[in-house]
Amino acid sequence: MGPLETMKKHYEQRDVAAQKWKKQGGKVVGYVSDDCPEEMILAAGLFPFRISGDPASGTAETDKYTESFYDPSVRSILNMLLTGKYDFLDYLVIPHASDSILKLYHQLWWIHRVDPSKQFPPLHLFDIVHTRFWQTGQYVRDQVRALKEKLEEWSGKEITASALARAITIGNENKALLKQVAALRASEPAHLSGVEALQIIGSSMVMLKEEHNKLLSQFLKGASQLPAQEGVRLFIEGSDLDNSQFYELVESCDATIVGENSSWGNRYSDDPVDPSGDPFEAIAERYHLRPSRPRIQSIEQRVAYCVRSALEAKAQGVIFFLYEWDPAPSWDQPDQAKALEDKGIPSLSFNMQKYAMSDRDRETLKKDVKQFVASLSKKKKH
Amino acid sequence: MSAAKGVGDQSKTGPVKDAKPLKSAMAAAQHQKEWFKNAQERVRAGEPFCLANADTPHEIFLAMDDIPIVMMQWWSAIISAKQLSGYYFDRMGDKGYQKNVCRYCALPLACAIEQDPEHEPWGGLPKPTLLLAQLSCDVHTKVFELLARAYNCHFFPFEYPAPAPSYPRWWERLEDDWEEVIGSHVLDLRVEETKALIRYLEVSTGRQFSHKTLLEIMELENEQEEYFKKIRNLIAETRPCPVSLRDQLAATMNLQWHRGTQWAVDHTRMFYEEVKEKADKGEAVCKDEKIRLMWIGRGLWHNTAFYQYFEEKYGAVFTNSMYLSIAADGYIRHHHGDPLRALASRHIYMGYCLRDPEWQLNEAKRYGVNGAVMIVASNCIDSVGNMFIKMVLEQGGVPVLPIYADVVDAREWKDEEIKAQVSQFIEERCMP
Ligand code: SF4
Numbered sequence: 011m012g013p014l015e016t017m018k019k020h021y022e023q024r025d026v027a028a029q030k031w032k033k034q035g036g037k038v039v040g041y042v043s044d045d046c047p048e049e050m051i052l053a054a055g056l057f058p059f060r061i062s063g064d065p066a067s068g069t070a071e072t073d074k075y076t077e078s079f080y081d082p083s084v085r086s087i088l089n090m091l092l093t094g095k096y097d098f099l100d101y102l103v104i105p106h107a108s109d110s111i112l113k114l115y116h117q118l119w120w121i122h123r124v125d126p127s128k129q130f131p132p133l134h135l136f137d138i139v140h141t142r143f144w145q146t147g148q149y150v151r152d153q154v155r156a157l158k159e160k161l162e163e164w165s166g167k168e169i170t171a172s173a174l175a176r177a178i179t180i181g182n183e184n185k186a187l188l189k190q191v192a193a194l195r196a197s198e199p200a201h202l203s204g205v206e207a208l209q210i211i212g213s214s215m216v217m218l219k220e221e222h223n224k225l226l227s228q229f230l231k232g233a234s235q236l237p238a239q240e241g242v243r244l245f246i247e248g249s250d251l252d253n254s255q256f257y258e259l260v261e262s263c264d265a266t267i268v269g270e271n272s273s274w275g276n277r278y279s280d281d282p283v284d285p286s287g288d289p290f291e292a293i294a295e296r297y298h299l300r301p302s303r304p305r306i307q308s309i310e311q312r313v314a315y316c317v318r319s320a321l322e323a324k325a326q327g328v329i330f331f332l333y334e335w336d337p338a339p340s341w342d343q344p345d346q347a348k349a350l351e352d353k354g355i356p357s358l359s360f361n362m363q364k365y366a367m368s369d370r371d372r373e374t375l376k377k378d379v380k381q382f383v384a385s386l387s388k389k390k391k392h
Numbered sequence: 393m394s395a396a397k398g399v400g401d402q403s404k405t406g407p408v409k410d411a412k413p414l415k416s417a418m419a420a421a422q423h424q425k426e427w428f429k430n431a432q433e434r435v436r437a438g439e440p441f442c443l444a445n446a447d448t449p450h451e452i453f454l455a456m457d458d459i460p461i462v463m464m465q466w467w468s469a470i471i472s473a474k475q476l477s478g479y480y481f482d483r484m485g486d487k488g489y490q491k492n493v494c495r496y497c498a499l500p501l502a503c504a505i506e507q508d509p510e511h512e513p514w515g516g517l518p519k520p521t522l523l524l525a526q527l528s529c530d531v532h533t534k535v536f537e538l539l540a541r542a543y544n545c546h547f548f549p550f551e552y553p554a555p556a557p558s559y560p561r562w563w564e565r566l567e568d569d570w571e572e573v574i575g576s577h578v579l580d581l582r583v584e585e586t587k588a589l590i591r592y593l594e595v596s597t598g599r600q601f602s603h604k605t606l607l608e609i610m611e612l613e614n615e616q617e618e619y620f621k622k623i624r625n626l627i628a629e630t631r632p633c634p635v636s637l638r639d640q641l642a643a644t645m646n647l648q649w650h651r652g653t654q655w656a657v658d659h660t661r662m663f664y665e666e667v668k669e670k671a672d673k674g675e676a677v678c679k680d681e682k683i684r685l686m687w688i689g690r691g692l693w694h695n696t697a698f699y700q701y702f703e704e705k706y707g708a709v710f711t712n713s714m715y716l717s718i719a720a721d722g723y724i725r726h727h728h729g730d731p732l733r734a735l736a737s738r739h740i741y742m743g744y745c746l747r748d749p750e751w752q753l754n755e756a757k758r759y760g761v762n763g764a765v766m767i768v769a770s771n772c773i774d775s776v777g778n779m780f781i782k783m784v785l786e787q788g789g790v791p792v793l794p795i796y797a798d799v800v801d802a803r804e805w806k807d808e809e810i811k812a813q814v815s816q817f818i819e820e821r822c823m824p
Contacts, residue, residue: 076779079770106554109530109773119557120749120780124787139551140527145588146551149581305530309537337494337773341534344488361490 013229014206017222020213021254024062025098027217031057032098037164040099040131042087042114043250044215044273045107045138045303047154047293049177049283052219053169054161059099060215062252062274063087065366067095075121079335081110082365083252088114091130092121101164103157105136108305108338134160142299142306150298154290174289180219181283187226188214188279190233195268195276196323199238204246204257204267211278212252241266242383245325247316247346247357249333250274255367256331256375263379264387269323271316277302304339312342313349320355327386329379330359356389358382414639416663420646423655428514431460435518440597443467443500443517443539444524445532447742448550449735451613452590454652455606456599460518464525466649467517468499469693472800474513477694480506481801494531494771495801496690501535504542519543522596524589526550528743529773548592550585553578555744563721563751570725570737582736603731609652610731613723616651619660620644620719623667627711628759632681634670636703637710638696644715645691651723682707683822686756688766688781688792691715694802701811708818712759714746721751747777749784756790763791763822765814769798793817 011019020026028038038057041048051058063086069078071092072085090096104115118130137153139146158169191210194201202210210229214222242265250272251257257267269276280302284292297303304312320328328350332340340361347357358378364371435441442453442461453459471477477495480502485491487505500517509516520543525532527549540547559565559573566573590601627635643663650656669675685702687710692698702708722745727734745751756764764785768775782792795810 075783077768077770077776080773080776110776112554113773113776115554116557116777117780120777124780124783135554137554139553140533141549141551143551145581145584149551149553149577152577305533309534332490334492337490337492337771338530338534340490340493341531341538343490347488362492 013225013232014210017213017225017229018206018209020217021209024212024216025059027221028057028059029098031218037100038098039101039103039161039164040096041103041105042084042111043105043107044278045105045297045305046103046136047157047297048215049174049181049293050154050157050161050169051103052180053173053177054165055167055173056101056161056165057218058215061087061090061096061099061102062212063365064090064095065253065255067093068366075124076113076117080113081108081336082333083250084108084110084114086365088117091118092128096131099131102131102133103136104133105138107138110336132164138297140305147294147298151291151294154294154297158290171289174293175285177219178283178285178289178292180223182285183223184214184219184226185279185282187223187230188276190230191226192269192276192279194233194236195266198324199240200243200266200268201233201236201238203239203261204244204270205254205261207267208251208254208257208275211276212274214278215274239266242386243268243324243326244383245316245320245323245328246270246272246275246331247320247328248331248339248343248360249336249363251331256363259367259372259375260329260379263376263383265379265383268325269319271304271319273302273304276319309342309345312339313345316342316346317349317353317355320350321353325355326389327382328355328357329382330357330361331363332359332361333365334362356382356386414635414643414663414666416659416666417639417643417646419662420643420650420659423659424646424649425514427650428462431462432515432518434460440521440593440599441518442522442524443520443543445497445526447526447528447739448524449586449739451606451609451652451735452586452593452601454609455603456590456593456597456601459593459597459599461524462517462520463649464497464500466645467503468496468800469691470513471499471503472693472802473696475694475802476503476511476513477801478803479511481803492771494773495769495798496772496774497529497532497535499800501539501542504539507542519545521545522593523547524550526552526740528552531773548589550589551581553581553740555741558748558750561750561754562745562748563754566722566737567724568726568728570734574737574740578740579733579736582740583733586732586736606731606735607727610725610727610734612654612657613651614725616647616657616660617719617723619657619664620648620716621721621724623660623664624712624716624720626664626667626671627716630671631760632676632678633684633709633711634675634677635667636677637687637699637713640716641691641696641713644719648715648719678703678707678709680707681709682824683763683818684709684711684759684761685818685822686711686752686759686761686764686790687713688752688764689714689775689778690767690769690799692767692797693799695805695807698807698810702814702818705815706818708822710765711761712755714752714755717751717755718742718746722746743774747774747781749781752781753785753788753790756785756788761790762824763793763817765817766792766794767799768794768796770796771798791817791821793821 048058063083072089281300699710725734
């Protein structure tokens with residue numbers, strides 16, 4: 011199997027590498043969102059596994075305990091935790107990355123309270139709060155210390171500065187290689203589809219990074235052979251998409267997704283950890299301050315990021331894809347759309363979208379995407 | 393967190409049948425109006441003015457020679473009570489905002505963006521010179537950034553560290569052992585932030601913060617909240633219920649807003665005396681009280697007459713809601729020589745405490761209710777977790793009916809439908 015196929019396999023069957031690690035006697039730490047220092051988990055000798063939802067796995071169990079109106083990917087994660095899909099996790103780290111993710115932490119507690127037969131892996135809350143203030147940085151630093159202690163308790167061994175420094179180096183290498191992947195998409199013509207890009211980037215979060223780096227290097231060596239992608243160039247903004255269903259739909263309409271603002275996409279490889287100095291300090295600073303953290307960005311910064319990324323990716327148009335009940339990015343959308351328009355980049359917005367698309371949803375979306383793509387290719391010809 | 397002052401304008405839908413409106417509630421509503429008018433004048437004359445979320449320490453402003461401050465949620469409730477929410481949300485829609493944006497905190501923003509004081513209730517909100525909120529919800533950052541833009545002023549955010557799941561029976565410990573209940577690392581952060589706020593205000597307004605005044609404020613507040621506790625206990629144990637929920641809401645919120653002043657202590661005492669007198673005389677919301685109900689969630693600001701319907705139809709009385717209960721259980725602080733830290737412990741998890749299912753169950757038992765109606769705003773992340781309130785209450789023997797509606801957006805309120813739901817709930821699950 012070639013490197014791209016291997017990464018695709020890991021994206022589609024996300025637990026493969028973690029299950030293998032477990033069979034060899036290792037322990038797996040699941041974590042939610044990109045607000046968790048995976049480098050520390052690795053440095054503790056544990057397998058960092060980024061949890062995601064799955065539109066195909068339903069919400070029947072989640073529905074018994076929670077309301078329907080909050081981040082649907084988090085609801086899906088809860089359903090998977092309740093139905094045993096994540097039984098291979100030994101531990102769970104939940105960062106205070108968004109309201110919905112914090113709710114997940116509390117929900118696990120309350121579910122156990124109302125139904126003690128429900129058990130979950132031992133939990134740790136990584137309370138990474140909201141702003142860029144220095145004081146907040148001090149608080150986050152304490153949280154990094156608490157996470158270190160918890161991971162040490164779980165692994166039974168100390169996280170040394172040198173082990174962490176090594177994990178940082180591996181992680182930074184991964185980000186640097188992923189930036190080369192991003193460049194393949196930004197080139198004209200693009201040499202990678204958006205779906206493939208999601209598979210490459212997403213697999214990085216469910217594999218051991220060293221293995222992933224090897225695959226990336228191999229893949230990039232053969233990059234000159236990749237076929238050109240001729241579709242209309244689109245950039246995707248809005249909710250964090252942990253699956254490829256929307257990309258598949260868009261790219262079936264003569265379009266290529268050349269970039270996105272998503273922690274499952276190009277944004278994941280922004281902001282390497284500073285490799286100089288004390289590695290614990292560097293981790294605290296990176297996870298507190300990184301510009302790619304949407305929660306600490308103002309609307310103004312979110313607008314600037316969107317416009318800059320769309321321009322860098324040489325996008326002809328932007329599609330906003332916003333899940334239902336994911337309100338924070340929807341507040342940025344009107345300003346983002348306007349700023350894009352000022353730069354001559356038209357946009358199309360899908361609001362209140364379902365996490366699991368029905369055939370009907372697909373049809374409606376497809377019709378609108380096709381129309382949008384057609385208007386863009388006409389524009390190009392003129 | 394939600395609070396409202398000036399709510400319960402008695403002229404709107406008329407007093408509750410068989411029960412004269414409370415003098416204290418009317419006096420409080422009147423006082424609120426005068427206070428607001430006065431604040432408008434003071435701001436016009438150049439004084440600073442803060443628009444803040446309800447779970448922030450207005451005591452700080454009071455201790456700085458009484459800088460005027462208005463709570464977002466109160467303002468939201470006022471706009472809503474004047475039936476203007478539909479108009480403003482339509483305007484938001486015109487500007488490209490999603491149809492399902494949350495309502496409670498966004499209503500003042502919609503109003504700010506319009507910049508049309510003529511249209512606003514009470515002659516319009518003065519232009520704030522500062523915005524204050526704790527970031528207990530992701531949308532707050534957005535709403536306050538846009539507000540800061542609309543008003544061209546600064547937004548001072550407090551962090552919202554994640555609360556631990558639930559301190560067992562916190563309401564029995566909070567008055568004295570707040571350090572343990574809330575947690576030291578969280579209080580450390582909030583105290584630092586509060587000091588930063590004080591310095592910021594001192595620098596930007598030229599006023600001085602008075603520690604002595606803060607100590608007095610904290611004492612007055614304890615005195616006032618003790619009255620609320622007596623009122624709560626009295627209403628909970630009196631059968632039939634002596635005061636309607638509508639009156640409770642109006643009096644509590646308007647008085648609560650002025651906490652820390654002698655005026656508030658005096659009028660809360662008056663509120664207590666009135667309730668006591670009613671109880672002693674056997675006055676009742678519903679002489680023939682058959683069913684006691686609890687209201688869970690924010691007050692139904694656009695339709696506070698709603699509760700009355702079931703009194704007439706079934707002898708079903710809404711006896712309690714979180715507003716009076718949290719005044720009784722969540723505000724009192726013996727500061728043990730550190731008023732700033734005690735103050736920090738009051739606000740930080742108030743919203744979280746309000747949604748604690750164990751506390752809700754405790755209140756349901758205290759009032760001896762036959763059932764609870766829970767309003768759930770599906771546009772607001774704060775409503776997520778209400779299912780646990782339902783589950784815990786029902787495990788404790790109290791049936792719960794969730795109704796899905798917004799407390800400030802009257803456009804989506806389906807009066808007939810919701811009355812039918814509540815009627816069916818009363819008939820099938822609450823009747824003895
Ligand atoms: S989601 Fe709820 S708490 Fe948050 S800003 Fe909106 S109305 Fe307020």
